[in-house]
Amino acid sequence: MKRASVVDVQGFINEHPFGRFQRLVFLMCFVIVVLDGFDTAAIGFIAPSLLTQWHLAKPDLAPVLSAALFGLAFGALVSGPLSDRVGRRSLMIASVFLFGVACLVSAFSTNIGQLTALRFITGVGLGAAMANAVTMMDEFCPTRRRATVTSLMCCGFPLGAALGGLLAAWLIPHAGWRSVLMLGGVAPILHGVLLWLKMPESVRFMVANGKPAARIRTTLARISVEAIHARGFALTERAPGTGDKGLGVVLSRSYIVGSLMLWLAAFMGLLIFYALINWMPILLKDAGLSQKSATLISALFPLGGVGAVLCGVLMDRFNANLVIAACYLLAAISLFGIGETAGHVALLVPMVLVSGVLMNTAQASINALAAAFYPTEGRGTGVAWMLGMGRFGGIAGSFLVAELVRWHFTLEGVFATIAVAGALSCIALLVKQLAPPRVFGAPPDGVGSLSH
Secondary structure, three states, X not given: OOOOOEEEHHHHHHHOOOXXXXXXXXXXXXXXXXXXXXXXXXXXHHHHHHHHHOXXXXXXXXXXXXXXXXXXXXXXXXXXXXXXXXXXXXXHHHHHHHHHHHHHHHOOOOOHHHHHHHHHHHHHHHHHHHXXXXXXXXXXOOHHHHHHHHHHHHOHHHHHHHHHHHHHHHHHHHHOOHHHHHHHHXXXXXXXXXXXXXXXXXXXXXXXXXXXXXXXXXXXXXXXXXXXXXXXXXXXXXXXXXXXXXHHHHOOOOOHHXXXXXXXXXXXXXXXXXXXXXXXXXXXXXXXXXXXXXXXXHOOHHHHHHHHHHHHHHHHHOOHHHHHHHHHHHHHHHHHHHHHHOOOHHHXXXXXXXXXXXXXXXXXXXXXXXXXXXXXXXXXXXXXHHHHHHHHHHHHHHHHHHHHHXXXXXXXXXXXXXXXXXXXHHHHHHHHHHOOOOOEOOOOOOOOOEEO
């Protein structure tokens, strides 16, 4: 590489192996997602203790159980545009500290009102942290491995939730429910210190925002020392043609159809996920299964997140929209099958497991799809707003099943209705495939944003 050359940063990343520096970035982002899963699920693990210690009725838990979901949506929607303007690194570190401190303080709550308010604040930090982790990881990945690596990182969420269950089962009898929230607060605070010391700013963000070439060169040199010979750095990715950042890109004529379809797919996907997580044990018990069988079979559903790795590999090799659309379609079919096989345990078990693998895979993989869809100027907002809109689907999921039960839907009717949501996610991604972004012309020399 000659000293006078101007280097395209994504081309530079593509030309070099996914090395030690990028693996460090991956590990730090992966830990954020694990902590996100732990803290999101923590309230469910301590809920039985709250009922006993604070003498609550089950309906009293509704606000505290939903507070984090509202916070997650709010945090994602607010943090996305901010990250496209001030940077991924600062938002990531601030959000990790926010949900760590809020979770730690919530361990000292004395009533349900305090805990509800602090769970909302915790959710704001969690929503912002998850969105920025996805964006940061995508922007340090070679194009050929983006979906695989980002999907693998998102597997940390169910891992964190499962780890939280194991730790809570041991901690609560020995140290009480407050110890779960203490752990959920201390761990992010310690990780936030590591992020502050080691996490770099996204090189693609720095180039897109005209940051000094010396900063970009220092970061890229950790991938390969060849970067020290570059005179300047450029982005040659597509541009929206508006000169805007954040929401200006996401809602531009080039991206609006794709954005709406991503929001619809994420909304419907999380509607399914939270509807089944919250209601499947009750629905199966009402269908005639024992409490133990209903609980064990329902626990199979969230175990399927590891399928996202295989889906990521397929996304990197084939059309990513069609791969995830196929997952949603097959998930819809298997969800319909759950309602039809509820009376036959031998058929019900594989049907629940298959639907869990497909749904968890689709939901984890859609993060990588969104990150690859937007240009650098709008990626933070695009990913965050998709996640935020999806959280509203999670909130709607619990209310939907409650209404279906109130209207005396049969088990088959409930699962058929939920299956429709999967079909809508599939259709949304097919529409996105048919309406690709309008690409406006790049400068004649192929150089987009440039930093000297």
